[in-house]
Amino acid sequence: MALVSDYSGFIFDYGGVLVHHQTDADQERMAGIAGLPRPVFTEAYWAERIEYDRDHISGFDYWQKVAQRGNRSFSREVVDQLIEYDNLSWMQFDQAMWDWIAQLRSAGKRIAMLSNMPRDLGEALKARTDKLNQFDHVTLSYEVRAAKPEAAIYEHCLNGLELSPEETLFFDDRVENVQGAELLGIRTIQFTSRDEVLLRVRA
Helix, strand or coil: CCCHHHCCEEEECCECCCECCCCHHHHHHHHHHHCCCHHHHHHHHHHCHHHHHCCCCCHHHHHHHHHHHCCCCCCHHHHHHHHHHHHHHCCCECHHHHHHHHHHHHCCCEEEEEECCCHHHHHHHHHHCCHHHHCCEEEEHHHHCCCCCCHHHHHHHHHHHCCCHHHEEEEECCHHHHHHHHCCCCEEEECCCHHHHHHHHHC
16 A cells, blocks of 8 residues: 655646546537537547647647537637637546645655646646645646656656655556656556545545
């Protein structure tokens, strides 16, 4: 069993760990703005996402790729609306997790965030909130132009945290990202339930 006392550092994914996942209503609203059927929109949204997260394409180009999958094109105004609602959908903070981060820091632990995140969302978080200031280190995919589960993004985070893999515990909701961390020797917990995970590490 992983316990807080066993680790010097804790690394947190963002979406699905520190914030709630997008709701069906979020996807419905964006699909409506895009003028696409919800299934078509959702498939396109995720199919094109990784290059957006790596900052290999701009937000405008990402949304045009989504449009093309539905045989459409989007105006600048529509793209701006989609970016805004997309950003808001990933800012539904789980306060219990942020409270725990504060407790860990008070206990002398080093804390990092490691997230696949597009530039538009990352810059909105920096401009509108103080959330990223609550970490000793932050690694975001768009800033390093690499994405989980690629080894480079984990290594960047470990270097910033100044801890060895064995000293850190990583939380992510996606099994492929957990496996990518484990290949480097990082200890992991797949984040399937906030209450279950907190009970497990606090026991």
